[in-house]
Amino acid sequence: MQNSEAIALSAVLLAAAGELTQRIHEGVVARGFEGVRPAHGFTFARLASDGATVTEIAAHLGVTKQAASQIVEELVRKGYVERRPHPEDARARLVVLTELGWACTRAAEEAAADAVGAWAEVLGEREMRALRTLLTSIAPYGPIKPAW
Amino acid sequence: MQNSEAIALSAVLLAAAGELTQRIHEGVVARGFEGVRPAHGFTFARLASDGATVTEIAAHLGVTKQAASQIVEELVRKGYVERRPHPEDARARLVVLTELGWACTRAAEEAAADAVGAWAEVLGEREMRALRTLLTSIAPYGPIKPAW
DNA sequence: ACTATTTGGTCAAGCTGCTTGACCATAATG
DNA sequence: CATTATGGTCAAGCAGCTTGACCAAATAGT
Numbered sequence: 001m002q003n004s005e006a007i008a009l010s011a012v013l014l015a016a017a018g019e020l021t022q023r024i025h026e027g028v029v030a031r032g033f034e035g036v037r038p039a040h041g042f043t044f045a046r047l048a049s050d051g052a053t054v055t056e057i058a059a060h061l062g063v064t065k066q067a068a069s070q071i072v073e074e075l076v077r078k079g080y081v082e083r084r085p086h087p088e089d090a091r092a093r094l095v096v097l098t099e100l101g102w103a104c105t106r107a108a109e110e111a112a113a114d115a116v117g118a119w120a121e122v123l124g125e126r127e128m129r130a131l132r133t134l135l136t137s138i139a140p141y142g143p144i145k146p147a148w
Numbered sequence: 149m150q151n152s153e154a155i156a157l158s159a160v161l162l163a164a165a166g167e168l169t170q171r172i173h174e175g176v177v178a179r180g181f182e183g184v185r186p187a188h189g190f191t192f193a194r195l196a197s198d199g200a201t202v203t204e205i206a207a208h209l210g211v212t213k214q215a216a217s218q219i220v221e222e223l224v225r226k227g228y229v230e231r232r233p234h235p236e237d238a239r240a241r242l243v244v245l246t247e248l249g250w251a252c253t254r255a256a257e258e259a260a261a262d263a264v265g266a267w268a269e270v271l272g273e274r275e276m277r278a279l280r281t282l283l284t285s286i287a288p289y290g291p292i293k294p295a296w
Numbered sequence: 297a298c299t300a301t302t303t304g305g306t307c308a309a310g311c312t313g314c315t316t317g318a319c320c321a322t323a324a325t326g
Numbered sequence: 327c328a329t330t331a332t333g334g335t336c337a338a339g340c341a342g343c344t345t346g347a348c349c350a351a352a353t354a355g356t
Contacts, residue, residue: 017165113154
């Protein structure tokens with residue numbers, strides 16, 4: 001593997017990821033959900049299965065818990081999530097999606113499906129599976145940090 | 149293509165891109181270049197071939213020209229680029245990499261090669277070429293916008 | 297048991313990186 | 327050669343994050 005090949009691979013990977021992010025965002029907006037940013041989408045993804053605490057969200061996003069707390073506050077204000085008392089820890093508060101939050105999550109999924117679908121039209125089903133398999137082999141396990 | 153598959157593909161793509169960005173950044177820092185952010189790397193990439201004007205950099209990064217101007221100012225201060233008079237337009241100024249800027253660019257390329265090389269050890273050369281081919285087919289042509 | 301430390305969360309203040317708005321100098325257009 | 331468009335900077339403001347201080351509940355130490 002020469003350097004130039006590594007650069008080329010990096011460039012197309014970053015370009016594809018950037019475009020995907022942008023398209024998902026545009027698709028969500030087009031479906032009527034305004035004032036939501038990609039970071040909110042990553043938050044929703046973490047909340048989708050049973051909710052999470054502020055600290056867990058912070059770890060998921062790779063930010064401080066103060067930042068996560070502010071994000072949650074904003075999402076509460078906009079009606080996407082709500083804070084409930086934590087069933088096992090009186091200090092903690094469980095953040096869960098509201099019905100609006102679920103609707104927005106589904107919109108994001110549809111937008112993702114649209115964007116990916118456009119790729120499928122170019123590559124075909126078979127190649128898409130190959131792509132997914134390859135990426136799955138190299139993607140890290142941890143949280144998806146929107147870090148760049 | 150079902151929604152769930154699109155989500156899975158999106159997740160691994162974003163995870164891989166996030167990890168790559170982070171590793172490149174860490175690699176650049178490890179090679180002794182401090183105070184440089186991913187956005188600077190995207191700037192360097194645009195400057196590498198013959199330099200660019202502030203307006204061109206702005207378009208490349210997807211930000212306003214004021215923001216691009218500030219970024220250039222910072223890079224000048226840190227010694228990575230310099231402003232030269234534009235040979236054809238007295239209004240414009242051509243921003244070019246200094247020797248330090250070139251060194252930093254090479255460091256980023258090495259870091260990218262390291263990160264990609266780690267994937268090659270998992271996938272093998274053949275699969276890496278397949279991955280690159282697939283991604284090249286779906287990546288947009290325009291500037292790489294670090295947008296999320 | 298009860299002190300001491302850790303952990304979950306918020307409040308407050310500050311910084312960084314971007315934005316919008318105004319403006320100047322040069323180029324392109326009629 | 328007057329008008330408009332373009333490249334660039336200065337200034338002010340804002341959004342999203344950080345660090346620092348703090349409180350309440352849980353956990354650990356003896």
